[in-house]
Amino acid sequence: MISNNEPHVDFRNFNVTIPDVETTYWCTRFELPSEIVKKPHHIIRFDGIVSPQSEGVVHHMELFHCNVPPEKEVPKFNGPCTTEQKPMGLTECRRVIGAWALGAANFIYPKEAGGTIGGRAQSRYVVLEVHFNNPDLKSNIIDQSGIRIYYTPQRRKYDAAIMEVGLEYNSKNSIPPHLAAFRLSGYCLGPCTNVGLPETGITVFASQLHTHSTGVQVFTRIIRTDGKIEILNIDRHYSPHFQEIRILQKPIQIYRNDTILHTCIYNTLRRDDMTFGGYSIHDEMCVNYMHYYPKAELELCKTSVNDASLNEFFLAIHKVDYALTDTTHKTVEENYESIRWTPLTSAILQTFYEEAPIHLSCNGSNGNYLPGGNWDIYSAQEPLQRDVVLPSRCHQ
Numbered sequence: 220m221i222s223n224n225e226p227h228v229d230f231r232n233f234n235v236t237i238p239d240v241e242t243t244y245w246c247t248r249f250e251l252p253s254e255i256v257k258k259p260h261h262i263i264r265f266d267g268i269v270s271p272q273s274e275g276v277v278h279h280m281e282l283f284h285c286n287v288p289p290e291k292e293v294p295k296f297n298g299p300c301t302t303e304q305k306p307m308g309l310t311e312c313r314r315v316i317g318a319w320a321l322g323a324a325n326f327i328y329p330k331e332a333g334g335t336i337g338g339r340a341q342s343r344y345v346v347l348e349v350h351f352n353n354p355d356l357k358s359n360i361i362d363q364s365g366i367r368i369y370y371t372p373q374r375r376k377y378d379a380a381i382m383e384v385g386l387e388y389n390s391k392n393s394i395p396p397h398l399a400a401f402r403l404s405g406y407c408l409g410p411c412t413n414v415g416l417p418e419t420g421i422t423v424f425a426s427q428l429h430t431h432s433t434g435v436q437v438f439t440r441i442i443r444t445d446g447k448i449e450i451l452n453i454d455r456h457y458s459p460h461f462q463e464i465r466i467l468q469k470p471i472q473i474y475r476n477d478t479i480l481h482t483c484i485y486n487t488l489r490r491d492d493m494t495f496g497g498y499s500i501h502d503e504m505c506v507n508y509m510h511y512y513p514k515a516e517l518e519l520c521k522t523s524v525n526d527a528s529l530n531e532f533f534l535a536i537h538k539v540d541y542a543l544t545d546t547t548h549k550t551v552e553e554n555y556e557s558i559r560w561t562p563l564t565s566a567i568l569q570t571f572y573e574e575a576p577i578h579l580s581c582n583g584s585n586g587n588y589l590p591g592g593n594w595d596i597y598s599a600q601e602p603l604q605r606d607v608v609l610p611s612r613c614h615q
Contacts, residue, residue, distance in 0.1 A: 221264040221327050221369055228252055230282055230347045231268060231365025235297075237276060239358040242499040243351040244300040246309065248293055248344060251336065255370060256343045261333025261378075264369040265326050267319025273362045278352040278500065279429070279462070282317035282366045284336065285309075285344040286584040293344040300348060312346040314518055314584035315381040317366040318508055320429060322461035329424055329466075332379040332512040336370060352500045377512035379424075384439070385481040385506040387523040387580055390551045392496035394433065394485050394503060395560040395568060401487065403505055403572060406600055407479035407520035409444070411581035414591040415517025420474035425510035426452040427464040431503050433494055434459060436484035438607050439507045442600070444476050451479075452507065453607055464510070473511075478600060479520065481507050493555045496523070518584040525576040525595060532571050540564055573601040 230249050237243065269277050285293050287308070294306040316334050317326075328334065335341075347365055385405035386392045394401045428437040438453035451471045473479065483505035487494055495502050506521075533544040533554045542564075543557040558564055579594040588594060 225263070225369045226371070227367050227369040229268065229365060229367045230345060232347070232349060232362045235362045237273065237351050237353060237357070237360040237362050238299070239353065239356045241352070241354050241356065243353070244498065245298070245349045245351060246300040246305065247297045247347045248295055248309065249347065251343045251345065255337035257339065258372060259338035259374060260336050260370045260372050261374050262316060262336055262368050262370050263328050263333050265317035266367045267323060268365055268367055270363045272360055273364050276351050276353050276357065276360060277362070277364045278350040279320035280318065280347065280349045280364065280366055281315055282368070283312045283346045283348065284314040284316050285312035285342045285346065286314050287311050287342045289340060289342055291342065293342065309346055311585050312344065313586045315383065315508065316345070317368055318381065318427065319366060320427065320462035321459065323427070323463050326464045328379060331375055332377040332424070333371070333375045334380065335378045335514060336368070354500070378514040379510060379512040380514040382509045382511060382515070382517060383506060383519045383521065384479050384509060385521055386496060386504065387521045388497055388504060389523055390495040390497060390555070391523040391529055392505070393555055394487055394494040395565040396487050396490040396492055396494070397560065398485070398487050398565055401485045401565070402482060402569065403485070404480055404482040404599070404601060405505060405522045406577060406579070408579060408597055408600065409476040409478055410592050410597070411517065411520050411579060411589070412473065412477050412479065413475045414589050415520070415581060416473065416475050416515050417513060418475070420472050421511045421513065421515055423451060423467065423471045423473060423509045423511040425464050425466050427462060427508040428452060428454055428457065429462055429504055429506040429508065430457065430459055430483050430485070431500050432459050433485040433487050433490070433503060434483050434505070435486045437482070437505070439479065439481045440607065441471060441473055442478040442480055442602060448602060450607060480600070480602070481505065493560070495552055495555070516583050516589060517581065519580060519582040521580045522577045524572060525578050528575040532568070532575070536564065536567065539567070573599055575599060
């Protein structure tokens with residue numbers, strides 16, 4: 220246990236008036252305390268703090284460290300993350316060092332590892348990002364939510380980090396209406412783990428699964444180079460209102476050239492329109508925040524279907540079902556909305572997603588692609604064993 224009296228620091232919104240719009244991502248730049256800047260520390264626990272008046276509106280929060288040279292200034296900012304006034308310098312603040320989502324409890328690192336923070340060789344800047352979900356368009360809510368980190372100068376054996384795997388947040392990853400179980404997968408392929416992981420691999424000790432409101436099952440599998448499949452985390456009865464950071468019963472090793480396959484299954488029976496991938500609560504996500512050690516170059520490994528292949532799909536569905544798709548004048552969203560979604564067209568899209576070429580974001584913590592690959596030349600690799608077979612003891 221880590222006592223509440225251990226050294227800690229809060230990164231919280233300061234009297235932010237939550238906008239009376241449905242979806243807002245709010246970003247605030249902070250500086251680390253001087254004692255943390257002076258020497259490297261380990262984060263040993265982090266808590267999500269939600270203002271009582273903001274409960275039910277704060278959907279999730281992330282605290283990012285800025286991966287920039289220590290002498291570089293990161294401009295002050297306190298406002299919507301998507302505004303045009305957001306400084307360009309904040310785009311390099313993408314290394315997750317703390318996170319909270321609905322249903323999550325306080326997170327305590329295992330005794331052998333801690334999250335890295337501080338030291339004169341590192342930037343002193345962090346950015347808090349808070350997702351406000353305000354479907355009732357409530358006004359005059361003053362928010363002080365944020366993340367508290369507990370830290371120690373007594374560094375542990377391993378530097379831990381958080382890796383994000385799954386699907387990119389864009390409308391190419393979308394789900395037809397009136398379906399009980401539509402499947403989307405993100406593929407962190409071997410060429411990316413080969414350049415992004417250390418020679419000895421990494422040890423994953425905790426995992427946080429994340430979708431929005433139509434996710435009903437989520438699971439992550441590791442496909443070894445010999446074809447064997449190992450389950451990293453699975454939730455057969457997933458609820459977006461209970462997104463705990465789950466300590467794995469047995470830590471999982473991931474090595475170079477392994478594939479990390481993250482899958483989400485969605486239920487859209489109550490929806491009449493296409494559900495797009497994106498940031499709004501009515502959009503969908505498919506992510507696993509994996510907590511691991513030792514810290515690697517790879518920060519984010521996500522995919523979406525290749526642009527050219529998606530255009531070919533829209534042209535094909537026009538011929539097959541006379542859909543009014545138009546890859547020249549319509550957006551991706553407009554093309555999806557031009558399709559008559561039936562069991563047949565939905566099944567065609569399902570097959571397309573599982574076979575089409577993909578775009579792979581294989582990124583470091585500065586937000587840039589890792590060197591060593593053309594990340595647009597790969598194809599989806601859904602294994603023949605589509606279902607997750609649990610050990611026999613789970614059925615007892």
